[in-house]
Amino acid sequence: MSRPPLAPIRWPAEAIWEAVSPVLPGFTVEVLPTIESTNTELMRRFRAAGPTAAEPVLLVAEQQTAGRGRMGRAWQSRAGDSLTFSLGMALQPADWSGLSLAVGISIAESLQPAIPGDGQPRIRLKWPNDLWLIDAQGERKLAGILVETASWGELRYAVIGVGINVRALALDAVPAAADQPAALPPAALQDILPGMDVARALQLVAAPLVQAVQAFGLFGFAPFQARFAARDALAGRAVQLSDGTQGVAHGVGENGALLVHTAAGMKEITSSEVSVRPMAPPNGGALSC
Numbered sequence: 587m588s589r590p591p592l593a594p595i596r597w598p599a600e601a602i603w604e605a606v607s608p609v610l611p612g613f614t615v616e617v618l619p620t621i622e623s624t625n626t627e628l629m630r631r632f633r634a635a636g637p638t639a640a641e642p643v644l645l646v647a648e649q650q651t652a653g654r655g656r657m658g659r660a661w662q663s664r665a666g667d668s669l670t671f672s673l674g675m676a677l678q679p680a681d682w683s684g685l686s687l688a689v690g691i692s693i694a695e696s697l698q699p700a701i702p703g704d705g706q707p708r709i710r711l712k713w714p715n716d717l718w719l720i721d722a723q724g725e726r727k728l729a730g731i732l733v734e735t736a737s738w739g740e741l742r743y744a745v746i747g748v749g750i751n752v753r754a755l756a757l758d759a760v761p762a763a764a765d766q767p768a769a770l771p772p773a774a775l776q777d778i779l780p781g782m783d784v785a786r787a788l789q790l791v792a793a794p795l796v797q798a799v800q801a802f803g804l805f806g807f808a809p810f811q812a813r814f815a816a817r818d819a820l821a822g823r824a825v826q827l828s829d830g831t832q833g834v835a836h837g838v839g840e841n842g843a844l845l846v847h848t849a850a851g852m853k854e855i856t857s858s859e860v861s862v863r864p865m866a867p868p869n870g871g872a873l874s875c
């Protein structure tokens with residue numbers, strides 16, 4: 587399928603730096619035309635240089651050649667189609683659980699005001715790291731989050747990788763992805779915001795994301811719990827875990843663990859290595875996960 591040539595992207599690096607650096611000293615924004623993976627790059631820098639590479643940075647890639655998703659999956663994207671970036675910063679929360687949920691909440695909330703409609707959340711959160719778009723086609727994955735951490739002595743460094751589909755893909759252009767059914771293309775922001783582009787999307791999400799991660803570092807997940815509930819895509823639905831367990835999802839606890847009511851009682855799912863899928867879409871709509 588032929589695509590219009592890509593105009594140079596005008597990244598709002600300076601505006602983001604101006605918004606963030608007063609609250610996060612040392613913060614920089616770096617945009618690269620192509621790189622293997624923004625997460626891999628920031629982890630590599632920190633592992634190689636430790637504290638001297640721990641200054642907060644927003645690394646944006648126009649194109650990743652080996653983007654990574656959760657559970658060893660690939661994250662495939664093309665320049666201009668997806669916004670791909672990682673935020674790297676030192677972080678010392680008392681408890682790390684729920685960080686990817688806080689990131690998803692921040693991104694969904696930052697995009698919401700741009701979405702026309704009645705204010706109902708069209709972007710929902712699928713525990714633990716996906717954002718789903720709810721539209722006439724049903725519910726489809728819009729974005730994914732990959733949080734990785736590394737230590738250097740007492741210093742803990744977090745790399746928060748985000749991939750958001752921005753430009754709608756024709757079905758024949760959709761790369762094979764392990765977590766998308768063949769019949770449906772993934773969702774894209776342009777499905778609900780026709781003029782959206784990767785630069786504008788970054789402008790909307792970057793500064794609020796830094797604030798959310800700072801808040802998480804201070805207070806943990808508890809202040810995000812109710813905000814997650816307002817967008818929880820699984821609440822009240824029959825789900826199946828990757829270990830075969832079935833039950834009904836009952837939201838998340840104060841620590842971000844998914845609560846699933848099973849035949850053996852209430853189970854707390856904390857492992858990010860467990861995947862969860864709803865067993866039926868709400869209202870019989872289309873489903874992908």
Ligand code: BTN
Pocket residue numbers: 622623624625626650652653654655656657659661669670671672715716729730731732747748749
């Ligand atoms: C998932 O859906 O499993 C998570 C996808 C995370 C993709 C982003 S794109 C920017 C950053 N760099 C990566 O290699 N992965 C994350």
